[in-house]
Amino acid sequence: MEFLKDWITQIIYIAILSIVLELLVPSSSLKKYAKVAIGFVIMITILNPLINFLKGGANIEAYVFKNDYFLKNINIEQISKEAEKQRANLIVAEYKKRLIEQIKEKLLNLYEIEGVEVEVSFVEDLNDKEFGKIKEITLSFRNARRVSQNSEKIAKPTEDKKFNYEEIKKTISTFYNVPLKNISIKEE
Numbered sequence: 001m002e003f004l005k006d007w008i009t010q011i012i013y014i015a016i017l018s019i020v021l022e023l024l025v026p027s028s029s030l031k032k033y034a035k036v037a038i039g040f041v042i043m044i045t046i047l048n049p050l051i052n053f054l055k056g057g058a059n060i061e062a063y064v065f066k067n068d069y070f071l072k073n074i075n076i077e078q079i080s081k082e083a084e085k086q087r088a089n090l091i092v093a094e095y096k097k098r099l100i101e102q103i104k105e106k107l108l109n110l111y112e113i114e115g116v117e118v119e120v121s122f123v124e125d126l127n128d129k130e131f132g133k134i135k136e137i138t139l140s141f142r143n144a145r146r147v148s149q150n151s152e153k154i155a156k157p158t159e160d161k162k163f164n165y166e167e168i169k170k171t172i173s174t175f176y177n178v179p180l181k182n183i184s185i186k187e188e
Contacts, residue, residue: 007049014045092124095132103137103172110171113163115143134178140186
């Protein structure tokens with residue numbers, strides 16, 4: 001493309017120069033010779049790249065392969081960056097999912113409570129040295145219920161809906177190293 005641009009620019013410069021030379025030549029028999037000379041210069045300018053191509057000076061295949069390689073490189077880099085973003089998003093989503101499941105499991109095992117809705121906010125930047133550090137936890141007990149587990153591990157719902165929220169907050173705070181002020185509990 002650069003070659004074509006340079007060629008067209010050269011033709012335009014020669015055309016402008018020829019117009020200026022025609023204006024400078026006085027109106028006489030000399031003017032027709034000047035026009036012939038200028039015509040030859042313009043014709044040589046136009047034909048020169050074609051002559052070089054026929055001689056083998058311009059290698060079109062090299063231009064095509066160079067541009068093709070460049071386009072493939074850009075495409076691979078873009079795909080690589082996009083894949084890295086998707087991988088990071090999947091890691092963050094999986095971490096969040098497992099963290100929420102772990103909190104729910106802890107509430108079930110320690111306090112025999114199920115149905116708690118958990119929201120977690122944490123450092124999501126994979127490049128940050130504190131990736132995964134929990135900033136805030138919100139526990140919603142609106143649909144929560146206490147279950148009793150017998151020796152066969154079959155959970156049975158009970159009507160007791162009174163929970164010791166302070167003890168739950170302290171346990172979660174200690175286990176996940178989150179300040180108490182960053183753990184909020186939404187009651188019914």
